[in-house]
Amino acid sequence: MKFIDEYRDERTAQLYSRALSRIVTRPWTIMEVCGGQTHSIVKFGIDELLPSAVTLVHGPGCPVCVTPLELIEKAIELASMQNVIFCSFGDMLRVPGESKDLLSVKAAGGDVRILYSPLDALKIATENPEREVVFFAVGFETTAPANAMAVYQAKRQGIRNFSILVSHVLVPPAMEAILSFPDTKVQGFLAAGHVCAVMGYVEYEPIADKYKVPIVVTGFEPLDILQGIYMCVRQLEEGRAKVENQYSRSVRKEGNLPARKIISEIFRVVPRKWRGVGEIPQSGLGLQEAYAEFDAELRFGVAGRTIDEPAECISGLILQGLKKPHECSAFGTRCTPEHPLGATMVSSEGACAAYYHYRRRNN
Numbered sequence: 506m507k508f509i510d511e512y513r514d515e516r517t518a519q520l521y522s523r524a525l526s527r528i529v530t531r532p533w534t535i536m537e538v539c540g541g542q543t544h545s546i547v548k549f550g551i552d553e554l555l556p557s558a559v560t561l562v563h564g565p566g567c568p569v570c571v572t573p574l575e576l577i578e579k580a581i582e583l584a585s586m587q588n589v590i591f592c593s594f595g596d597m598l599r600v601p602g603e604s605k606d607l608l609s610v611k612a613a614g615g616d617v618r619i620l621y622s623p624l625d626a627l628k629i630a631t632e633n634p635e636r637e638v639v640f641f642a643v644g645f646e647t648t649a650p651a652n653a654m655a656v657y658q659a660k661r662q663g664i665r666n667f668s669i670l671v672s673h674v675l676v677p678p679a680m681e682a683i684l685s686f687p688d689t690k691v692q693g694f695l696a697a698g699h700v701c702a703v704m705g706y707v708e709y710e711p712i713a714d715k716y717k718v719p720i721v722v723t724g725f726e727p728l729d730i731l732q733g734i735y736m737c738v739r740q741l742e743e744g745r746a747k748v749e750n751q752y753s754r755s756v757r758k759e760g761n762l763p764a765r766k767i768i769s770e771i772f773r774v775v776p777r778k779w780r781g782v783g784e785i786p787q788s789g790l791g792l793q794e795a796y797a798e799f800d801a802e803l804r805f806g807v808a809g810r811t812i813d814e815p816a817e818c819i820s821g822l823i824l825q826g827l828k829k830p831h832e833c834s835a836f837g838t839r840c841t842p843e844h845p846l847g848a849t850m851v852s853s854e855g856a857c858a859a860y861y862h863y864r865r866r867n868n
């Protein structure tokens with residue numbers, strides 16, 4: 506297979522659907538970890554091709570969705586400072602904080618800039634030596650190498666007016682947390698292919714062993730996902746719980762070694778709060794001591810405080826695979842992409858936004 510259309514071939518999809526029907530003998534619940542996979546599943550109707558015994562639930566793999574409100578508030582506080590140029594990927598600008606978002610800070614005159622690479626923030630810092638440039642370093646293991654490289658280059662080039670607000674999270678501890686919840690329904694995982702392209706999948710093997718769940722490293726196109734589901738169901742039916750790699754065209758077991766090296770040079774593993782889930786031990790990245798001077802929280806002393814989610818938003822239950830978006834009473838009425846109450850409606854990878862765009866009429 507060489508071209509994208511081949512990964513979307515309807516006849517092959519039907520073959521997978523029939524093959525699944527032949528092997529399923531009882532109900533199974535599988536979680537796709539990544540918001541990109543959720544988006545594909547809902548957009549292409551993959552869940553509607555599955556035998557009724559196979560249920561997909563949507564996991565926490567949307568970095569915008571799991572960034573805690575406290576960090577959004579810190580970003581807003583930094584972006585509102587006179588001397589700060591606040592840089593971010595575009596999808597963070599509309600995530601609602603307690604009373605406003607980064608976009609409204611920009612509208613009120615704050616210098617908030619949308620970038621596609623953290624290295625562009627370094628360039629802005631070099632061009633504006635009298636200002637402080639802060640980059641909002643959000644994401645899973647996928648964005649960590651580029652953010653790490655920006656900090657590495659800042660130190661190497663002596664760029665002192667650059668710092669990052671770190672909100673990095675790690676996938677394996679979140680999967681383990683979900684499996685540890687007493688009411689979890691998850692019996693197998695589709696792991697995120699792009700995360701494993703960076704990190705490899707060795708660290709998933711102890712999770713599969715300990716919790717007796719199959720984990721299939723899976724890509725993002727419809728046929729990738731159908732094949733991943735087929736591999737996962739086949740393991741479940743055979744009573745196996747191993748890590749398998751559906752996305753072998755992109756993922757090696759050891760991952761991308763140079764990318765892993767730069768991550769461990771710049772970051773260390775820390776506890777991190779996940780929006781809707783709570784604090785998960787050893788589930789995030791923070792800057793190493795040697796790079797602490799680039800930590801925006803330390804540089805500006807932005808205070809930590811606890812902020813509650815809007816009461817009617819059930820995004821936490823959705824991110825844990827316990828509810829679906831249309832089970833939220835605010836879905837599509839009080840909560841829409843134009844007026845989101847929770848982050849899972851803001852992000853293009855969020856489950857609520859995916860259901861809003863592709864399933865609203867059905868519901």
Ligand code: SF4
Pocket residue numbers: 817818819820823830833834835836837840841845846847848849850857
């Ligand atoms: S529809 Fe809106 S309020 Fe409901 S869970 Fe999703 S983001 Fe939260």
